[in-house]
Amino acid sequence: MRPRDILDHFKLRRYLENPGAYWEARRSREPGLEVELRLRPREPRRAHSLFLRRVTHDAHRFHRIYLMDVYRVGDLGRDTADCIIEIGANAGIFTTRAAPHARVVHCFEPVPSNARLLKRNLSQDAFKHVHFHQAAVTGGEKSMRIYLSDNPGGHSGVAQVGEDYVEVEGVPLEAFLRDTPIPQCDLMKIDCEGGEYPILYSLSPESLGRIKRIHMEYHAVPPPESGAEGGYSWDIDGLKRFLEEHGFRVDDQPSRRKPGEGMLFADKA
Numbered sequence: 001m002r003p004r005d006i007l008d009h010f011k012l013r014r015y016l017e018n019p020g021a022y023w024e025a026r027r028s029r030e031p032g033l034e035v036e037l038r039l040r041p042r043e044p045r046r047a048h049s050l051f052l053r054r055v056t057h058d059a060h061r062f063h064r065i066y067l068m069d070v071y072r073v074g075d076l077g078r079d080t081a082d083c084i085i086e087i088g089a090n091a092g093i094f095t096t097r098a099a100p101h102a103r104v105v106h107c108f109e110p111v112p113s114n115a116r117l118l119k120r121n122l123s124q125d126a127f128k129h130v131h132f133h134q135a136a137v138t139g140g141e142k143s144m145r146i147y148l149s150d151n152p153g154g155h156s157g158v159a160q161v162g163e164d165y166v167e168v169e170g171v172p173l174e175a176f177l178r179d180t181p182i183p184q185c186d187l188m189k190i191d192c193e194g195g196e197y198p199i200l201y202s203l204s205p206e207s208l209g210r211i212k213r214i215h216m217e218y219h220a221v222p223p224p225e226s227g228a229e230g231g232y233s234w235d236i237d238g239l240k241r242f243l244e245e246h247g248f249r250v251d252d253q254p255s256r257r258k259p260g261e262g263m264l265f266a267d268k269a
Contacts, residue, residue, distance in 0.1 A: 011067045015039055025052040026059035034117065037062070039096070041126075048124040050096050051117060056152050058091055065093050071189050071215045072265060076101040081186035087137045087173075087199065088191040090114050090153050092121040098189070099130055104182065110136035110146055110168035111155050138170040139198030156193035159221045173199050177207040187213045194221030197234040201242060208246045213267050218252075220260030239264060 012019035017038040025035040034051035041048070052058035064070045071094060081102035089095055089107035091114055099105050107130060109115050115134045122130050136144045136157055146168055149161040177185070188211055190196050196216055223234040232238040240250045248266035255262045 008063070008067060015066055022052075022059060022062065025054060025062075028054040031055045048096070048126040050093065050121055052091070052093075053117065053152070058093070058152070061090070061093050061153060065097050070263060071098075073098050073101060073187075075213075076187060083182040083185050084187045084189070085185050086189045087195075088189075088193070089118055089132075090191075092118040094189055094191075095130060096121060096127070098187070099127055102186065103129060105130040106133065106176075106180070107131070108133045108135055108137050108171065110134060110144070111148070111152075111166065114152055114155075133171060135169040135171045137173050137176070137192065137195070137199055139202035140172045140174070141170040142172070144168055144170045153191070154193060156195070156221070158194040158198070159219075161193070172202065174202055174204060174207055177203075177210060183210070185211045187215060190214065190216035194219045194234075197221075197232075197238070198224075200239070201232055205246060211268075213265075214243070214248070215265050216263070218262060218264050220258070235260060236262065236264070 037050045083104045084102040086107040089109040095107045144157045147160045148164045232242045243266045249269040251265045253263045
């Protein structure tokens with residue numbers, strides 16, 4: 001075991017009653033039944049499990065979200081957020097990590113294979129305040145074609161990452177924020193493989209004013225043939241300019257391995 005793995009093992013014990021299951025999910029090369037991680041309860045009688053798929057990026061995603069806290073959930077105090085919105089929930093790893101910090105969580109995942117596992121992970125008493133929407137968040141469309149990747153976290157509605165696709169329901173974010181009775185979104189997490197550009201650029205100043213933090217991944221995808229939306233390019237420069245012009249303080253962390261991609265943290269200045 002590498003020194004880094006030993007450190008990770010001690011971190012895992014903070015979250016898991018059975019840290020060995022994480023290593024099983026991470027190292028398994030045999031597809032099959034999900035691996036059950038038993039998370040340590042944050043409240044009495046509210047223990048819950050998190051199921052990960054073998055031979056996928058689920059274990060890697062768990063490492064990034066729980067051990068590395070790449071979305072900076074730790075910036076929130078416990079039970080201090082009125083609402084968290086997650087765009088691109090996948091199997092629910094971020095959802096389970098963030099749920100104890102909010103009174104209400106809305107999570108969106110359109111792809112059926114991800115949604116089945118997500119619903120299983122949320123079907124526990126600890127997540128009664130989480131509202132799951134099996135739909136793609138969009139910049140305005142009521143339906144969308146999602147291209148399927150071999151990586152369950154790589155499906156995309158703006159880049160053709162594979163030949164297969166599914167037609168899914170679309171929920172325009174502007175309409176959702178307008179029609180949902182929440183006074184403020186304390187944290188919006190986004191990981192939607194390029195969909196972040198049309199989604200964010202579609203928002204009105206009024207809707208952006210109800211969002212306190214946006215913590216997200218940004219991706220390198222082909223821009224629309226019609227050009228940049230509203231004068232904002234489909235890249236980190238366009239995102240930063242858009243968000244800063246609407247009152248956010250932006251910190252970006254470019255990926256060392258993937259040019260044009262990285263993490264972005266936008267907090268109200």
